[in-house]
Amino acid sequence: MSRLFPPHSTPPSLxxxxxxxxxxxxxxxxxxxxxxxxxxxxxxxxxxxDVEQEMDLESPFDLLGLYRGVALTQRSFLDHxxxxxxxxxxxxxxxxxxxxxxxxxxxxSLVKHVLIHEIGHHFGFSDDDMERIEDEA
Numbered sequence: 001m002s003r004l005f006p007p008h009s010t011p012p013s014l015x016x017x018x019x020x021x022x023x024x025x026x027x028x029x030x031x032x033x034x035x036x037x038x039x040x041x042x043x044x045x046x047x048x049x050d051v052e053q054e055m056d057l058e059s060p061f062d063l064l065g066l067y068r069g070v071a072l073t074q075r076s077f078l079d080h081x082x083x084x085x086x087x088x089x090x091x092x093x094x095x096x097x098x099x100x101x102x103x104x105x106x107x108x109s110l111v112k113h114v115l116i117h118e119i120g121h122h123f124g125f126s127d128d129d130m131e132r133i134e135d136e137a
Contacts, residue, residue, distance in 0.1 A: 017093050017111070018043045024112035028119070029136060036119045039069075040088045047092055061098050065114040066090045067121035089118040 012020065021041050025033065046060040057063055069087030091114060100107050113134060120130035 011097050012093070012107070014043050014045065014093055017091065017096070020108055020111050021091055021115065024108050024115055027108075027112055028116060029133065032116070032119060032123075032133060036122060038087070039119065039122060040086050041091065041115070042088055043091045043093055045092065045094050047090070060092075061095045063092055064095050064099060065092060065118045067118040069122065087122055089115065089122075091115070 018041070021043060025041065028036075047055070047057070047063050047066065051057075051063070051066060052060055055063060055066075067087070067089055091111065096107075096110060096114065099105075100110055103110075116134050117130050120133065125133075
């Protein structure tokens with residue numbers, strides 16, 4: 001598939017990366033995307049200090065994305081209380097761009113990789129499951 005985004009002469013902004021994330025999400029296999037339709041995707045420059053401490057990061061550049069919520073495998077059908085917060089995937093722009101520059105990987109493919117990995121956490125998938133899904137995509 002031809003990419004909609006030309007090579008950048010300046011780093012993509014938060015808004016640019018959000019647009020790239022939406023295009024990447026549209027390329028995720030339908031059987032995964034349909035169940036992740038209500039996930040909120042947020043793009044931020046870096047993880048906040050709480051996330052850095054919680055994840056024990058040496059650097060804020062160590063984390064490309066993060067799933068926040070209750071994995072489907074941990075939800076109870078007996079729990080009738082509405083969720084207190086939406087499930088979210090955070091994409092961290094600066095670490096993604098840093099990784100992109102280091103590897104030369106296609107930016108949309110990189111964002112799609114991060115999205116698949118984080119959506120996999122929503123489903124409670126193993127790393128092997130996520131790798132298989134990516135190979136099929």
